[in-house]
Amino acid sequence: MRNIKLLIEYDGTNFVGWQIQPNGRSVQGEIKKAIKQITGEDVNLIGASRTDAGVHARGQVANFKSQTKIPVENLKKALNSILPDDIVIHSVEEVPDDFHARYSAIEKTYRYFITQNKIAIGRNYIWFVKYEIDFQKLEECARLITGKHDFEIFSKKGTNVKNYICDVKFAEWKKENDKLIFTITANRFLYGMVRGLVGAMIDVARGRFEIDVFKKMLIEKSNQAELMHAPANGLFLEEIRY
Amino acid sequence: MRNIKLLIEYDGTNFVGWQIQPNGRSVQGEIKKAIKQITGEDVNLIGASRTDAGVHARGQVANFKSQTKIPVENLKKALNSILPDDIVIHSVEEVPDDFHARYSAIEKTYRYFITQNKIAIGRNYIWFVKYEIDFQKLEECARLITGKHDFEIFSKKGTNVKNYICDVKFAEWKKENDKLIFTITANRFLYGMVRGLVGAMIDVARGRFEIDVFKKMLIEKSNQAELMHAPANGLFLEEIRY
Numbered sequence: 001m002r003n004i005k006l007l008i009e010y011d012g013t014n015f016v017g018w019q020i021q022p023n024g025r026s027v028q029g030e031i032k033k034a035i036k037q038i039t040g041e042d043v044n045l046i047g048a049s050r051t052d053a054g055v056h057a058r059g060q061v062a063n064f065k066s067q068t069k070i071p072v073e074n075l076k077k078a079l080n081s082i083l084p085d086d087i088v089i090h091s092v093e094e095v096p097d098d099f100h101a102r103y104s105a106i107e108k109t110y111r112y113f114i115t116q117n118k119i120a121i122g123r124n125y126i127w128f129v130k131y132e133i134d135f136q137k138l139e140e141c142a143r144l145i146t147g148k149h150d151f152e153i154f155s156k157k158g159t160n161v162k163n164y165i166c167d168v169k170f171a172e173w174k175k176e177n178d179k180l181i182f183t184i185t186a187n188r189f190l191y192g193m194v195r196g197l198v199g200a201m202i203d204v205a206r207g208r209f210e211i212d213v214f215k216k217m218l219i220e221k222s223n224q225a226e227l228m229h230a231p232a233n234g235l236f237l238e239e240i241r242y
Numbered sequence: 243m244r245n246i247k248l249l250i251e252y253d254g255t256n257f258v259g260w261q262i263q264p265n266g267r268s269v270q271g272e273i274k275k276a277i278k279q280i281t282g283e284d285v286n287l288i289g290a291s292r293t294d295a296g297v298h299a300r301g302q303v304a305n306f307k308s309q310t311k312i313p314v315e316n317l318k319k320a321l322n323s324i325l326p327d328d329i330v331i332h333s334v335e336e337v338p339d340d341f342h343a344r345y346s347a348i349e350k351t352y353r354y355f356i357t358q359n360k361i362a363i364g365r366n367y368i369w370f371v372k373y374e375i376d377f378q379k380l381e382e383c384a385r386l387i388t389g390k391h392d393f394e395i396f397s398k399k400g401t402n403v404k405n406y407i408c409d410v411k412f413a414e415w416k417k418e419n420d421k422l423i424f425t426i427t428a429n430r431f432l433y434g435m436v437r438g439l440v441g442a443m444i445d446v447a448r449g450r451f452e453i454d455v456f457k458k459m460l461i462e463k464s465n466q467a468e469l470m471h472a473p474a475n476g477l478f479l480e481e482i483r484y
Contacts, residue, residue, distance in 0.1 A: 009363060
């Protein structure tokens with residue numbers, strides 16, 4: 001059996017998320033269907049990251065085992081010609097048998113985009129925040145996040161995870177004209193964690209609660225303020241390192 | 243009566259175009275409906291440019307006469323709170339009685355975006371051209387376009403226009419990473435003209451026909467090649483000068 005690795009871009013707007021679900025269109029489902037159409041095989045398609053409905057990916061990675069003899073370049077062309085236009089396969093590679101899109105990942109990078117001006121064009125790719133934002137407070141929060149922390153409080157409930165410690169290697173806010181861009185790299189992420197962090201940081205920066213409350217969330221896991229998760233449409237899975 | 247001028251951004255993807263049409267959602271129709279809801283008036287909403295289905299605008303201008311006494315800032319807020327999220331009003335101003343969004347315009351600027359890499363994210367805002375492109379030929383074409391020419395051959399049929407002369411003040415191709423961006427400013431544009439020009443220039447640059455054929459289209463209005471209109475989704479109405 002060959003082990004095939006895919007590098008995938010998708011526009012999350014019209015998907016229920018990465019994972020196959022009983023109702024609705026999933027990225028995993030569309031790609032599995034396309035592979036079946038090409039190879040006749042019902043493969044187990046493993047995605048590195050289970051992105052939520054509305055979340056986008058420029059660098060999702062998936063792998064599957066296959067008997068197909070089709071060369072990787074042809075497989076790429078065939079997939080892109082079958083797949084709907086909100087999914088694009090950027091590369092197809094043959095990888096060693098033990099490569100696992102989820103377990104082999106060393107670190108992942110997400111980016112979150114915010115605009116301070118209401119826009120129509122590109123509105124599915126950015127969160128419009130109308131409040132005045134204290135950028136220095138965003139920078140302070142990003143510094144606090146960096147390092148090993150228990151992020152349970154920022155994640156969404158309902159998964160079987162028991163270890164909530166993530167090692168954040170890089171967390172930074174940038175200003176580009178009227179845009180605010182948050183980049184975060186960590187060894188792993190909890191379900192809903194980036195959106196929870198962005199929501200909390202924006203709440204600090206717009207003065208809804210003090211930075212001390214944020215610190216306590218991070219250090220003592222004490223939740224004194226109601227946590228607001230930032231909307232899905234501003235979030236991008238940018239890159240996965242192996 | 244006050245004369246009210248609107249500066250409008252819209253995502254053309256889900257519209258039949260600017261103009262009200264018997265079937266389908268139009269930008270003009272949505273804004274007229276919102277004005278009626280706010281002022282009770284059935285206004286004559288004059289748009290500067292009748293953009294086609296799928297064409298976007300960052301700088302569409304419209305005006306209407308109204309009895310309303312609502313201050314312009316409140317009118318802007320009210321419109322944005324009622325309008326669907328693919329239309330955003332960026333400014334509302336009171337202008338002299340003789341201002342007419344179409345007839346008072348001195349020049350308009352359009353931009354056309356092309357990507358050479360297939361993408362999922364943002365695909366409604368750019369044309370994917372898979373052919374190899376000779377950028378120098380694009381630049382040569384842009385130089386030829388500049389100045390006063392009869393552009394009938396590049397426009398779509400079916401309008402009542404009799405004068406096909408447009409004065410192109412500026413025409414330029416730029417390369418930004420894997421993107422090609424065409425900017426054109428003229429005193430006026432014919433129906434479908436920018437998409438006709440972009441289609442022909444790309445045909446020259448990918449080697450479908452020679453630059454001499456393009457020259458003859460422009461100078462002698464001789465159509466030796468079948469003209470291909472570039473798709474609507476790459477086109478943006480950027481700015482209108484008064």
